Structures are given as C-alpha cells and as structure tokens.
Amino acid sequence: MLALLRAPGIGPVRFARLLDHFGSAAAVFAADRAEWSPLDLPEAALDYLRHPDWRRVEQDLAWLEQPDNYLLRLDDPHYPYLLRQIPYPPPLLFVHGDPECLRTPQLAIVGTRNPTPLGRETAHRFAAHLAEAGLVITSGLALGIDAAAHQGALAGGGRTIAVMGTSLDRVYPAKHRDLAHAVADHGALISELSIGTPAVAENFPRRNRLISGLALGVLVVEAAIRSGSLITARQANEQGREVFAIPGSIHNPLAKGCHSLIRQGAKLVETADDILEELGALATVASEAARPVTALPPVVELDDEYQQLLAAIGDESVGVDLLVDRCGLTANDVSSMLLILELKGYVATVPGGLYCRLRT
Numbered sequence: 548m549l550a551l552l553r554a555p556g557i558g559p560v561r562f563a564r565l566l567d568h569f570g571s572a573a574a575v576f577a578a579d580r581a582e583w584s585p586l587d588l589p590e591a592a593l594d595y596l597r598h599p600d601w602r603r604v605e606q607d608l609a610w611l612e613q614p615d616n617y618l619l620r621l622d623d624p625h626y627p628y629l630l631r632q633i634p635y636p637p638p639l640l641f642v643h644g645d646p647e648c649l650r651t652p653q654l655a656i657v658g659t660r661n662p663t664p665l666g667r668e669t670a671h672r673f674a675a676h677l678a679e680a681g682l683v684i685t686s687g688l689a690l691g692i693d694a695a696a697h698q699g700a701l702a703g704g705g706r707t708i709a710v711m712g713t714s715l716d717r718v719y720p721a722k723h724r725d726l727a728h729a730v731a732d733h734g735a736l737i738s739e740l741s742i743g744t745p746a747v748a749e750n751f752p753r754r755n756r757l758i759s760g761l762a763l764g765v766l767v768v769e770a771a772i773r774s775g776s777l778i779t780a781r782q783a784n785e786q787g788r789e790v791f792a793i794p795g796s797i798h799n800p801l802a803k804g805c806h807s808l809i810r811q812g813a814k815l816v817e818t819a820d821d822i823l824e825e826l827g828a829l830a831t832v833a834s835e836a837a838r839p840v841t842a843l844p845p846v847v848e849l850d851d852e853y854q855q856l857l858a859a860i861g862d863e864s865v866g867v868d869l870l871v872d873r874c875g876l877t878a879n880d881v882s883s884m885l886l887i888l889e890l891k892g893y894v895a896t897v898p899g900g901l902y903c904r905l906r907t
Contacts (some may be wrong), residue, residue, distance in 0.1 A: 635733060641741075654684060677705075685758055769801040770804030857904060860904045
C-alpha cells in the first residue's frame with residue numbers, strides 16, 4: 548500500500564477505485580496495462596505501476612521504525628471514526644505521537660495567518676478553555692490562528708493535533724519546529740503524505756478536509772473573505788460537522804469571513820461555553836463510538852424527535868432534504884440528529900449522501 552500511495556496521479560479517489568477493482572495493492576501491481584486501462588489512469592501512474600519506486604518506500608519503512616511513529620490503514624481500529632466517514636478518506640495516515648488521541652472528540656480551530664493581537668488572544672483563550680473541558684484541539688500548525696490554537700490547548704493542559712501539509716519528517720513553517728515537538732508530546736502530528744514530501748502549495752488546501760473531517764465542529768476565529776479557513780468551513784458543512792464563527796468589528800477586514808459564515812448559517816459564538824453547549828451530546832456519543840466494538844451498541848431509548856426522525860427514514864434510503872420535509876425540522880437539526888443516530892448505530896450513510904435505518 549505504501550508503494551501505491553506514492554504513485555503519481557493516484558489520490559484517495561483513484562486509490563479506493565483501484566482497491567475496489569483489484570482487491571489489494573499487491574493485485575494492482577501484479578496486473579498489466581490491459582487490466583489497468585479501463586480505470587482511466589494517467590500515463591505517469593501507468594509508468595509507475597510498471598516500475599514502482601521501492602527505494603522511496605524504504606524511506607517510509609525506515610521512518611516507521613523510529614519511536615512513536617505509526618501508520619494507520621483505513622481498516623485499522625485506531626483509524627479516527629469521524630474521518631473514516633468523509634468521502635474518500637485517506638487510505639493511510641502517518642502519525643507521530645499518540646494515535647489514541649485521534650479517536651477522542653475534537654474541535655478544529657482555524658483562521659488567518661496574520662491575525663490581530665485580539666484574534667490571536669481569542670484563539671488561545673478558546674483553545675485553552677475547550678481543552679480543559681476535554682476536547683482535543685485540532686488545527687494545521689500554520690502561522691497565526693493555528694499556532695495560537697495549539698499553544699492555547701497546551702497551556703490549558705489539554706491535547707492537540709496538527710494536520711500537516713507536508714510529510715512528517717519535516718516541519719512547515721520551520722519556525723514551528725519546537726511547537727511541533729510539543730504537539731507530538733501532548734497529542735499527535737498527522738499527514739496523509741508519504742515521507743519526503745516537501746511543502747507544496749496544493750497540499751495545504753487538500754489537508755483542510757482532514758482538519759474538518761477529524762472534528763465534531765470547526766471554529767473560525769478571524770478570516771478574510773477569501774481566506775482558506777472558509778474552505779475548511781465549507782468542507783465541514785459538506786461533511787455534516789458544526790461550524791462556529793466569532794463575530795468582530797465591521798471595520799475589521801478579518802471579521803468579514805466570519806460574518807459571511809454566520810449569514811450562511813454558522814453558529815455565532817461569544818464564549819467557549821457556547822460551543823460546549825452545542826457539542827456536549829455529540830462529544831459524549833463520539834467518544835463512545837470511538838471504542839472498538841464487535842456488534843451494534845446497546846439500544847438507547849430515544850426521545851420523541853429522534854423517534855420521529857427514525858420513522859421518517861422508514862425502510863428506504865433518504866436524503867436530508869426529504870427528512871426536513873417529513874419532520875418539519877431545520878436542515879441543521881436533522882443533520883445533527885443524524886450524526887448522533889449514526890454514532891449510536893441506528894442509521895448508516897450510503898452512497899449519494901443518503902441515510903438508511905439499521906434498527907428501530
């Protein structure tokens with residue numbers, strides 16, 4: 548699988564298709580061009596499949612021999628539960644630190660790389676308070692709000708995760724080397740990129756889907772109207788996660804992105820407790836769902852609204868819009884309730900963004 552991960556032009560989507568088609572990475576390499584051709588692979592990928600770079604795979608294996616380094620496959624019980632639910636999750640995750648913290652309820656905190664002093668302090672304070680309350684704080688180790696979030700979590704005596712836009716044998720930006728060590732000592736550094744991958748611009752937006760995918764929700768502290776943080780918030784919405792935004796002065800250009808999110812339905816928050824009130828039940832359920840299980844979790848009595856939603860699903864696969872029409876609830880309420888029902892084992896997602904009922 549490490550060799551297949553390094554194939555040029557094969558990202559998570561093609562990786563999944565190849566495994567579905569051939570059954571294993573070994574079978575992919577054992578095939579020939581005629582068998583690969585129906586999958587419409589780029590020429591560079593076809594050349595690589597004929598002549599894999601085993602020397603570079605050895606770099607991955609050498610890295611894995613070092614202390615506190617791990618590789619999680621999608622079917623590994625330690626693979627983060629919520630991340631596994633996003634469309635085309637990373638087939639392999641490189642982890643440096645404690646892989647267990649990946650399965651603990653998380654909140655992502657993101658924002659501009661050039662915050663105001665107040666924005667930096669706000670991110671630090673929110674992260675410290677939320678970490679003290681037991682949430683793992685997830686961010687991207689970037690300058691600005693990301694760094695303040697990691698530092699706040701550490702100052703609060705909590706745990707934090709950095710999702711890297713490079714491989715884990717290097718730190719970007721280099722000035723955050725000490726911060727990266729501290730994060731690994733009190734949480735984990737993770738990446739979907741093979742060892743030896745440098746800082747390439749296109750990899751940073753790509754990693755944002757992991758930041759949102761790992762977490763129950765995303766908090767945007769300060770962001771300009773074209774900020775990359777808004778991409779993370781959009782991905783969080785698409786993944787069914789909560790989106791929170793902190794308002795600011797109408798004269799602050801770094802508040803415009805947050806105000807735009809709030810107009811689009813993000814929850815306006817003024818204190819860390821606002822977030823804890825929203826995520827309280829979700830965090831409890833996610834923590835329970837992260838434990839390895841061999842059967843469906845025990846039946847938990849549901850209140851009337853949840854029973855109504857289950858009844859509305861019926862015996863078919865349905866989407867959120869149809870459930871909104873049937874139940875008279877808001878789309879946000881239905882999405883949140885579906886996540887809880889999925890974590891409790893009552894429903895499951897199926898292709899096309901639909902939901903089916905597992906039990907009554």
